[in-house]
Amino acid sequence: MTAHAPITAASGCSEPVVQRQRGQHAVFCGLTGIIWMHRKIQDAFFLVVGSRTCAHLIQSAAGVMIFAEPRFATAIIEERDLAGLADAHEELDRVVDQLLSRRPDIRLLFLVGSCPSEVIKLDLSRAAQRLDKRFNPDCRVLSYSGSGIETTFTQGEDAALAAMVPSLPAKAADSPASLLIVGALADVVEDQFRRIFADLGIVNVAFFPPRRSTDLPAIGPGTRMLLAQPFLAETARLLEARGAERLAAPFPLGVEGTSAWLGAAAAAFGIGQAAFDAATAAPRERAARAMERYRPQLAGKSIFFFPDSQLEAPLARFLANEAGMRIVEVGMPYLHRQHMAPDMGLLPAGTLITEGADVDQQLDRCRAARPDLVVCGLGLANPLEAEGLNTKWSIELVFTPIQGYEQAGDLAELFVRPFNRKQRLSVQLPAKAATHQAAAPTGGASCS
Numbered sequence: 001m002t003a004h005a006p007i008t009a010a011s012g013c014s015e016p017v018v019q020r021q022r023g024q025h026a027v028f029c030g031l032t033g034i035i036w037m038h039r040k041i042q043d044a045f046f047l048v049v050g051s052r053t054c055a056h057l058i059q060s061a062a063g064v065m066i067f068a069e070p071r072f073a074t075a076i077i078e079e080r081d082l083a084g085l086a087d088a089h090e091e092l093d094r095v096v097d098q099l100l101s102r103r104p105d106i107r108l109l110f111l112v113g114s115c116p117s118e119v120i121k122l123d124l125s126r127a128a129q130r131l132d133k134r135f136n137p138d139c140r141v142l143s144y145s146g147s148g149i150e151t152t153f154t155q156g157e158d159a160a161l162a163a164m165v166p167s168l169p170a171k172a173a174d175s176p177a178s179l180l181i182v183g184a185l186a187d188v189v190e191d192q193f194r195r196i197f198a199d200l201g202i203v204n205v206a207f208f209p210p211r212r213s214t215d216l217p218a219i220g221p222g223t224r225m226l227l228a229q230p231f232l233a234e235t236a237r238l239l240e241a242r243g244a245e246r247l248a249a250p251f252p253l254g255v256e257g258t259s260a261w262l263g264a265a266a267a268a269f270g271i272g273q274a275a276f277d278a279a280t281a282a283p284r285e286r287a288a289r290a291m292e293r294y295r296p297q298l299a300g301k302s303i304f305f306f307p308d309s310q311l312e313a314p315l316a317r318f319l320a321n322e323a324g325m326r327i328v329e330v331g332m333p334y335l336h337r338q339h340m341a342p343d344m345g346l347l348p349a350g351t352l353i354t355e356g357a358d359v360d361q362q363l364d365r366c367r368a369a370r371p372d373l374v375v376c377g378l379g380l381a382n383p384l385e386a387e388g389l390n391t392k393w394s395i396e397l398v399f400t401p402i403q404g405y406e407q408a409g410d411l412a413e414l415f416v417r418p419f420n421r422k423q424r425l426s427v428q429l430p431a432k433a434a435t436h437q438a439a440a441p442t443g444g445a446s447c448s
């Protein structure tokens with residue numbers, strides 16, 4: 001094990017303090033992205049090539065209605081595949097044949113790699129190329145890795161979108177400037193942003209990923225892109241390589257983040273302040289009113305982020321500046337300094353940001369600080385609840401529509417819920433039983 005110097009927040013510094021360690025980055029399985037991606041791209045299918053464990057993860061996390069035609073499945077690697085007794089490529093071709101003959105509505109098939117497929121070195125990119133030759137143009141076949149060996153769970157979306165970038169058509173040199181919003185957003189959020197962009201006079205707007213896999217936006221010089229999610233490092237890199245220009249902006253969480261994010265697009269398209277104010281005044285006002293309800297319940301409370309979703313810095317900025325919370329530490333699995341710079345610049349002076357922190361040392365700092373709320377992955381939530389700390393699952397912040405003005409109040413309310421839950425538990429249970437419950441390391445207590 002490597003010994004690290006203890007991390008402490010510097011005082012009197014006007015910038016956030018960034019400390020880097022080489023702790024664990026693999027905080028949850030990248031297959032998780034399928035749960036929100038399959039809802040977003042409505043004619044896509046995600047075929048995980050993995051084990052029964054992968055199938056259980058996806059099925060229990062996403063939930064499947066038995067009468068619905070699901071848009072994800074697992075091609076299970078059996079023992080004879082692992083033992084080399086069967087040709088995994090032949091088996092995969094057979095499964096894909098069956099699937100696409102039964103489901104002609106599928107227009108985009110993702111072969112999704114997993115830990116087991118990587119361990120047996122099954123080359124899914126080769127399989128995807130072979131199958132794409134057979135089924136394109138009726139169905140495109142792409143591949144990416146959702147393996148949990150070395151990933152954060154949000155990297156699954158980055159890998160899926162990065163796999164789609166080479167399919168995007170080239171933008172004609174004489175076509176007008178366009179705006180590309182990158183990152184899966186709930187349809188309701190996408191519709192709200194589309195209306196605001198129209199009110200601003202920005203009409204040439206596309207969202208990536210699209211709702212239908214065939215509605216692919218053209219990319220090239222003249223494409224200005226706004227990242228809607230902070231975990232799309234590889235996708236952004238590939239889009240920039242195709243000539244897209246990234247607009248630097250904080251992520252659209254809360255009133256401040258949404259205004260600055262929309263403002264970056266307005267500035268890039270030469271829209272003046274008066275037009276911007278006219279287009280955003282009403283939703284800004286609604287968001288500010290929604291925040292008034294929750295701010296008193298959060299103001300002054302301390303919060304500690306363990307690294308998980310990569311949303312930590314924008315969330316901390318929102319909670320500090322708009323909800324009045326006190327940030328103890330912002331742990332991030334990876335810190336993309338360019339993409340994060342606008343949010344980091346808005347964090348309170350001296351905020352401690354840790355990248356890839358050693359988890360044991362971070363737990364010690366958390367226990368010493370006794371924050372009012374801890375945002376963390378599922379693996380840490382229940383043990384911390386058992387120690388009497390109030391927790392919030394960070395994965396819930398990825399599943400829930402939280403971007404934009406109309407969701408600012410909902411986002412704040414997500415952080416109020418653990419406090420309400422604790423209060424309800426302490427009211428419902430006699431004092432002795434409540435103490436016992438807080439001390440018992442049981443599952444489910446942190447589902448807020």
Ligand code: SF4
Pocket residue numbers: 029030031050051053054055057113114115116146147148149
């Ligand atoms: S991909 Fe790996 S981490 Fe994810 S469910 Fe499968 S075995 Fe587990």
